[in-house]
Amino acid sequence: MFAHVSVLVREVIELLSPGPGKRYLDGTLGGGGHSEQILLGSGPDGQVLGLDRDDEALAVARERLSRFGTRLIARRASFAQARDILTILGWHAVDGVILDLGISSMQIDSPERGFSFRIAASLDMRMDRSQELDASRIVNSYSEAELEGIFRDYGEEPQARRIARAIVAERKLKKLETTAALAEIVTRVKKSRQRGHHPATQVFQALRIAVNQELSELERFLDKGYETLQPAGRMAIISFHSLEDRLVKTAFRKWSRACLCPPRTLRCQCGWSRKAKLLTRKPIVPSPAEIDANPRARSAKLRAVERI
Ligand SMILES: C[S@@+](CC[C@H](N)C(=O)[O-])C[C@H]1O[C@@H](n2cnc3c(N)ncnc32)[C@H](O)[C@@H]1O
Numbered sequence: 001m002f003a004h005v006s007v008l009v010r011e012v013i014e015l016l017s018p019g020p021g022k023r024y025l026d027g028t029l030g031g032g033g034h035s036e037q038i039l040l041g042s043g044p045d046g047q048v049l050g051l052d053r054d055d056e057a058l059a060v061a062r063e064r065l066s067r068f069g070t071r072l073i074a075r076r077a078s079f080a081q082a083r084d085i086l087t088i089l090g091w092h093a094v095d096g097v098i099l100d101l102g103i104s105s106m107q108i109d110s111p112e113r114g115f116s117f118r119i120a121a122s123l124d125m126r127m128d129r130s131q132e133l134d135a136s137r138i139v140n141s142y143s144e145a146e147l148e149g150i151f152r153d154y155g156e157e158p159q160a161r162r163i164a165r166a167i168v169a170e171r172k173l174k175k176l177e178t179t180a181a182l183a184e185i186v187t188r189v190k191k192s193r194q195r196g197h198h199p200a201t202q203v204f205q206a207l208r209i210a211v212n213q214e215l216s217e218l219e220r221f222l223d224k225g226y227e228t229l230q231p232a233g234r235m236a237i238i239s240f241h242s243l244e245d246r247l248v249k250t251a252f253r254k255w256s257r258a259c260l261c262p263p264r265t266l267r268c269q270c271g272w273s274r275k276a277k278l279l280t281r282k283p284i285v286p287s288p289a290e291i292d293a294n295p296r297a298r299s300a301k302l303r304a305v306e307r308i
Helices: 009-016 033-041 055-064 066-071 079-089 105-109 135-141 144-155 160-173 179-190 201-212 214-223 242-255 288-293
Strands: 023-026 047-052 072-076 094-100 229-239 276-278 301-307
Touching: 009 033, 009 094, 009 229, 009 301, 023 033, 023 079, 033 047, 033 094, 047 055, 047 066, 047 079, 055 066, 055 072, 055 105, 066 072, 079 094, 079 214, 135 144, 135 160, 135 201, 144 160, 144 201, 160 179, 179 201, 201 214, 214 242, 229 242, 242 276, 242 301
Parallel strands: 023 047, 023 094, 047 072, 094 229
Antiparallel strands: 229 301, 276 301
C-alpha cells in the first residue's frame, strides 16, 4: 500500500484547534492524515465528516481511522456538495473545515491511475473512477484549440499551441493510449528541460485539472463555503498551484470585506455583509525541514479564515 505524507499538519491543527464535542468537515479525506489529528484532538466525542471523490482513498482512510468508530463519517462526494451533505446529516454547519487540494501520493504512485508521466500507464487521471470523462477522451477527441486552451489555462504552459498541434498530428496516425506516449510528444516538442522539472509537468497538471474539473469544483465550494461554518468556526485550505491559490485568496478576501460596492459609492447597495475574518494575510508555507522530508510539500500554501 502506498502512503501519503500529510502536509502542514501541525499548522492546520493549530489553526483549527480541535476540541471535544465539536464537528469538522474534511473535504479531501485522502489517506486520512489531517482527519486523524482532528479526531485525536477532539476526543472523546468530536466528529469528522470526511469526503473524497476516490473510493480507494475512502477505503484507506476508513481502515486507518477505524479505531475512531462512528466519530468518522466517510462519504464519496465532492466537497462542492458539502453543504447538501451536512444538511442531510442534520449538522448544518461545522466548527472547522480542512481542504487539502489536489491528489495524494497514493493516487500519483498507483501505476494504473495514469496521473504520473514517470509511470507508463493508460491515460486515465480520474479521481472518481465512475466518471466517464478521462484523460484519454480529452487527448484523443478534443479539438486542437480546446487542447491548447487546457494546456495554457490550467498548466500555464508556454508551448501550449505547439503541443496541441503535435498531439493532433500524432493521433491521426495512432490513438494515444498511454502516459508514456503523451510524455514523449511533449518532451519532443519542448526539447529544453527546465531544472528540476520534467517537460511534461505542466501538461499533465493541466489534463488532471480538466479531467476532474478541479477549479470549477473549488469555485462551487467557495461560492458560499462560509455557510459550512458555525460562528467562530475556522476554515483552512491548502493549495498546490497558483490557479487554486488565487481562487482561495480571492474568496477569503471577499468574505472578509464589509461591502462589495465599487469604491466611492456613497451608500452601500450591494447587500453584502462581512462573513469572515482573515487569519492569514500571507499564506503559511512548509518549513525547509518539512520540504526536505517531503519534497511534494514544496508548493503548498495554507490560508485560513474564521467565520464571524
Ligand atoms: C492531497 S490529498 C488529501 C490528503 C489528506 N489530507 C491526508 O492527510 O491524507 C487530496 C484528496 O482529495 C481528493 N479530492 C480532490 N478534489 C476533490 C473534490 N472536489 N472533492 C472531494 N475530494 C477531492 C483526492 O481524491 C485526494 O484523495
